[in-house]
Amino acid sequence: xxANPADVLLLAASAEAxxxxxxxxxxxxxxxxxxxxxxxxxxxxxxxxxxxxVFSVLVGLPLGVLLITTDRGGLxxxxxxxxxxxxxxxxxxxxPFIVLMVAVLSLTRFLVGTTLGxxxxxxxxxxxxxxxxxxxxxxxxxxxxxGVVEAAHAMxxxxxxxxxxVMLPEALPGLIAGLVMTVVALISYSAMAGAIGGGGLGDLxxxxxxxxxxxxxxxxxxxxxxxxxxxxxxxxxxxxRRLTRR
Amino acid sequence: MxxxxxxxxxxxxxxxxxxxLNGVDLHVESGEIxxxxxxxxxxxxxxxxxxxxxxxxxxxxxTVGGEELTSLSxxxxxxxxxxxxxxxxxxxLLSSRTVAGNxxxxxxxxxxxxxxxxxxxxxxxxxxxxxxxxxxxxxxLSGGQKQRVGIARALASRPRVLLSDEATSALDPATTExxxxxxxxxxDELGLTILLITHEMDVIKKICDSxxxxxxxxxxxxxxxxxxxxxxxxxxxxxxxxxxxxxxxDTVVVTYPRSFDEPLMSELTRRFDVDVNILGGGxxxxxxxxxxxxxxxxxxxxxxxxxTYLSEHGLLVEEAGK
Numbered sequence: 001x002x003a004n005p006a007d008v009l010l011l012a013a014s015a016e017a018x019x020x021x022x023x024x025x026x027x028x029x030x031x032x033x034x035x036x037x038x039x040x041x042x043x044x045x046x047x048x049x050x051x052x053x054v055f056s057v058l059v060g061l062p063l064g065v066l067l068i069t070t071d072r073g074g075l076x077x078x079x080x081x082x083x084x085x086x087x088x089x090x091x092x093x094x095x096p097f098i099v100l101m102v103a104v105l106s107l108t109r110f111l112v113g114t115t116l117g118x119x120x121x122x123x124x125x126x127x128x129x130x131x132x133x134x135x136x137x138x139x140x141x142x143x144x145x146x147g148v149v150e151a152a153h154a155m156x157x158x159x160x161x162x163x164x165x166v167m168l169p170e171a172l173p174g175l176i177a178g179l180v181m182t183v184v185a186l187i188s189y190s191a192m193a194g195a196i197g198g199g200g201l202g203d204l205x206x207x208x209x210x211x212x213x214x215x216x217x218x219x220x221x222x223x224x225x226x227x228x229x230x231x232x233x234x235x236x237x238x239x240x241r242r243l244t245r246r
Numbered sequence: 247m248x249x250x251x252x253x254x255x256x257x258x259x260x261x262x263x264x265x266x267l268n269g270v271d272l273h274v275e276s277g278e279i280x281x282x283x284x285x286x287x288x289x290x291x292x293x294x295x296x297x298x299x300x301x302x303x304x305x306x307x308x309t310v311g312g313e314e315l316t317s318l319s320x321x322x323x324x325x326x327x328x329x330x331x332x333x334x335x336x337x338x339l340l341s342s343r344t345v346a347g348n349x350x351x352x353x354x355x356x357x358x359x360x361x362x363x364x365x366x367x368x369x370x371x372x373x374x375x376x377x378x379x380x381x382x383x384x385x386x387l388s389g390g391q392k393q394r395v396g397i398a399r400a401l402a403s404r405p406r407v408l409l410s411d412e413a414t415s416a417l418d419p420a421t422t423e424x425x426x427x428x429x430x431x432x433x434d435e436l437g438l439t440i441l442l443i444t445h446e447m448d449v450i451k452k453i454c455d456s457x458x459x460x461x462x463x464x465x466x467x468x469x470x471x472x473x474x475x476x477x478x479x480x481x482x483x484x485x486x487x488x489x490x491x492x493x494x495x496d497t498v499v500v501t502y503p504r505s506f507d508e509p510l511m512s513e514l515t516r517r518f519d520v521d522v523n524i525l526g527g528g529x530x531x532x533x534x535x536x537x538x539x540x541x542x543x544x545x546x547x548x549x550x551x552x553x554t555y556l557s558e559h560g561l562l563v564e565e566a567g568k
Contacts, residue, residue, distance in 0.1 A: 145336075145338065147334055147336050147337075147338040148338045148339070148340055150300060150334075150338065151332065151334055151338035152351075152355075153300055153327075154298055154300060154327060154330070154332040154409075155327065155328065155332075155351065155352040155355055155399075155403075156323075156324035156325060156326075156327035156328040156352075156355065156356070157324070157355045158324065158355075161355060165351075165354070165355075166340065169340070169342040169343070170340060170341060170342050172342060243342075245341050245342055245383045245384075245385055
């Protein structure tokens with residue numbers, strides 16, 4: 001009957017009366033009961049974060065490129081355009097995510113048809129992460145050696161080709177690192193999205209853990225979030241190391 | 247091959263204006279190596295960048311190989327630039343590409359197919375002596391090897407003109423020597439015309455046929471190196487052969503624009519009964535010739551006759567005392 005390790009822990013804990021061991025054992029024993037809803041919530045979180053990442057790259061990458069190319073001394077200097085883009089990005093960055101989520105509710109309803117659930121959460125998540133990622137893209141592109149860009153000009157390279165074949169490949173390790181930061185930020189935002197009914201691990205932690213005083217759900221979501229962030233960061237670090245040729 | 251006429255360029259900084267080019271005329275013959283030497287801030291970098299229009303001059307025209315570049319823009323300017331190779335001080339290689347990828351870049355941009363690119367890249371790497379480094383990344387190379395990659399890349403699209411922006415300034419003396427040797431042999435083999443800028447007199451001495459000294463956005467003097475050395479008061483001669491401070495009343499500076507077999511100095515003392523005392527100087531190979539410059543005290547009653555004798559033998563004699 002002592003096949004389940006949780007039982008062993010329980011036996012050990014009960015022998016010493018109530019204490020931290022007993023709490024841990026109870027948590028471990030509770031895990032199978034929680035797992036179905038934890039697994040669903042994890043899937044929701046991954047779903048929201050992945051799609052939001054896709055949109056952040058689709059919009060944030062070109063935005064970051066424009067912030068660099070329209071700058072003074074850039075490929076296509078346009079100070080007025082840059083000032084507008086920069087202001088938009090700053091506005092997006094200055095709103096706390098929880099405020100942004102509420103502020104874009106009507107847009108979310110217009111795009112998705114509802115403001116509840118993980119699909120609806122993708123809208124504020126993307127809007128929150130786009131300016132964040134755009135700034136990171138701008139920073140890594142700024143690191144690209146100006147001499148290399150000049151050399152490409154001297155070789156008669158079109159500007160669009162300079163972006164695609166010189167600037168982006170040269171900045172790739174920095175771009176990947178920025179992408180990982182964005183994913184990690186999105187995981188954190190996604191937990192906040194749970195607070196207004198976005199679904200996912202954050203939602204579970206608030207509903208079960210906070211509102212129903214179930215500490216086990218709280219701990220379980222914390223553990224899963226840590227695992228997801230660690231996995232994303234490790235994968236990113238690996239890619240950056242592989243791609244760095246300097 | 248390169249004709250630039252009346253180049254002007256002014257940079258407007260926040261408070262003041264900086265004149266980088268103040269009416270420069272540059273003429274580089276086909277197949278020659280032309281060196282522009284000057285301090286940093288003299289405008290030589292702007293001049294070089296004006297030739298392929300990385301900097302567009304405010305006034306003046308640039309003609310390369312018969313084509314007036316200053317009248318071009320857009321696609322036609324890009325095409326023209328592919329006929330002008332450029333080598334950079336800090337190599338400007340793409341760190342994300344292998345050596346072969348870097349050398350192939352200009353071909354890729356010009357739309358050359360993969361197979362042809364491979365062959366050409368192989369040839370170019372052999373040409374610069376890096377046949378075994380095709381798959382290395384720039385970070386794995388030494389400075390001299392990186393510059394060889396830079397040179398191979400500059401030659402990829404078979405340019406007739408090569409611009410060199412301080413190509414050896416980031417290299418140690420031995421590597422500098424080998425890169426200069428490579429540039430000279432490329433000129434000889436491919437018939438390239440090379441325009442280089444440098445702050446090192448040594449570069450002028452070692453490989454340049456013609457040179458210009460640039461200061462404050464203007465050429466102070468320009469021409470064939472040997473002609474300049476044989477010209478009285480030449481700045482180039484003074485810079486190539488620095489002499490110790492010679493202010494004695496009887497001191498002359500004697501320049502040998504070529505090598506002489508006759509023992510001129512002992513002839514001098516014998517014929518004119520003067521005392522000759524060599525104070526300093528040197529003899530070096532410049533533009534393929536042995537050239538010397540000496541500071542000499544010549545004393546005696548027949549001093550003037552002695553100096554005339556030297557002039558008649560093709561030496562340049564300048565009084566240093568005044």
